[in-house]
Structure formats: C-alpha cells, structure tokens
Amino acid sequence: MLISEILHDKNITDAPLLGDHLAMDLLNTEARSGDKIVDYWTSDAAVLRWLGQNDIFPAAQQRALADGELLSQAKALRALAHQLITAFKQQKTPDISELNTYLHSYVSAPHLAPDSDGKLEITRLSCGDTAASMLGQVAEAVAQLLVEGDATLVKQCEHPDCILWFYDRTKAHKRRWCSMATCGNRYKAAQFRKRNSD
Template sequence: MFEMSDDKNLPHAPIVGDHLAMDLLNTQARNGEKVVEYWNSDADVLRWLQQNNIYPAEEQSTLADGELLLQAKALRSLAHQLITGFKQEKLQNISELNTYLHSYVSAPYLAPDNDGKLVITRISRGDTAASMLGQVAEAVAQLLVEGDATLVKQCEHPDCILWFYDRTKAHKRRWCSMATCGNRYKAAQFRKRKS
C-alpha cells in the first residue's frame, strides 16, 4: 500500500501555475542546465496529489510498486504534448487523455476548506493509477476546452521552464514567480547595465 511521506525536507514541485494542468507540467523544472525531477517514486506523486488537494481512495493497494509513478509521468508527457499543441492551435490526438478520463471513477466528498466552510469535492474511487490521476487528467481536458491559449505561458527567465496560466487582470504576467525568476532576471539586467 502507498504511504504518504511526512518528510517536509524533501523538495516539492512548485505550485505556481495557477492551474492544475500547469502545475502538472511543473513537476519537472530546471536548475541552471540540470533538469530537476520532482517525481522519483509513487510516494512523490501521492505527495504532489495531496499538495493539490487530490486524495485517492484509501483502499487502493492493488498497484504494483512504481505503477503510479509510471502513469503520472506518462500523463505529464501527454499533457505537455497536448498543451503545446493547444498553444500552437494544432489539434492533437486526444484518445490517450480520454483513456485517463474514462478510468476516473469518483464520488462526492464533503469536507471543510481552509476557511472552515464546507465544500463538496470529488475523490477517486477507482483502483487503477489512471483513476487516481483522473482529476489531473480532467484539469488538462478542461484547460483544452475552456482555457485561453494566449494565457498559457512559460516563465520568461532564460533558465526556467515553468508554466503558468496568466490570470492577472492585464494578462502581462512574465514570470513563474516574481520573487524568484523575476527578481533574478532584473538583478542580472541591472548588473549587465552597470558593467
């Protein structure tokens, strides 16, 4: 059975995408020239799902070790292909995404939100990795149907590959995070002008 790791020292994928589909893509990042992989085990994927308030059914213990990781990375790769095509206004083959969507068996779940108000969410009830990732696949599908391709962006910092959905009022967001990439870029530009 999968166990959620409570180790707070493990690195977490950044949640800066303002859309679950963008945060899925951001489970891979870059640090200089090195690609950073945030998913290296089933527990990493489960931790990421929990970070995004997705809770698979607790009785899911039938998956082989590494199966969730394999399916999650496959979904991420598929999402990258579909979202890149969406930005380029090229229709992609959606049959693989439909496989995830058709596997998603869910049930309503009533729970308090961060403000203590009751909200109804859905939890996975299926016992497959594809079902456990169903909400994520649904977020990708919703982006493709309801999203605005011009608002799907990648950070403009040359060393960053993170994605985000630009929900700013003027739609002029440039950075995954102003506190990291925006400030680093501006500081580098300032140093360049000074020298």
C-alpha cells in the first residue's frame, strides 16, 4: 500500500489526539478500554497514518523499510518517551542518551507549503531513510517538552478507567480530564448515580 493510501484509509481506527502536545499524543497511542490496553499502533501503516495526522510526512524518496521496522522503532520511542516524561514529571534527571540517538538520526529540510487556510508556512520534512529519522520530529517534540515544558502541566486523565495524558494549557491549569465530553461526563454521571443510589 502506498503512503498516500495509508494516510487516507478511513478504516483504520485512530488514536485520540487530545494531548495538546505531540509528546502527549505519542503516549496516547496506547489507551485503556475496560481492563484491556488498546495499542493503536498495530502495523507500519498505522504508525504512518498517525504521523500524517500530526502533519509529519516522510521524504518522497524513502528507502523501503523492512516489514515491522517502523512499528518497532515507534513503539521503542513511545516506551522511551513514557520513561522520560514520567521522570520529568517526578522532577528526576532522566537518561537522555537513547533519545539523542533518535535526534541525531533526524535529517530534515525546510519545506514551504500552504496551510489549511491557504497561508504559507514553513514546515520540516524528514529526509533521512531510516525509521528513526522518520520519527525524528516526534523525538524532537519529546526533547522540547523536557527542555521547555512545565512538569506540573504534564497530567494524566483523572478518570479511573483512563490512562491518557495531556499538557494542561488551560488558563487556570485545572484541567482534569483528557476530554470533558468523554471522561469528564462519564465521571460526573457515575458520581450522580452514586449520590442518587444512597
């Protein structure tokens, strides 16, 4: 399947993009459904589609990767990001050497293109021919969070059945839910039922 076909395949169930930061959305490619963990990355195609949803596109001239290579590298980066972000949140000094491996393999070039409103913007395209390079922009987002982020604004949804992460950009920094429409309302409904059953 061509990359362009993968990016427009509506049959693929997508990870939620609720994190308000690319590094948080990386962690949210795993979620919970009941007592099961759902991994939205089940194939190279799923990773490519997620990258495309985040406006990250590999270079047009990309060497063919071995089956599962991108998936394996993406899951390794996600596990590393989880470890680093957890340490950051706990204000511990993490081992950044593995993240630097992704960052050093990220070869990119500026690219001028119109945005969704037709206004020109400069983005960066991955020019490397490795899976690690294709994930370089994601690794860079994790690095930027560690350098520029506020650890107190890195949060996980407070709903007991949810494991999604977000960066709290609200004015008062009191966001509690990955999404008020889902977890917030579910929690409020459960609390209402609990009060009325007493």
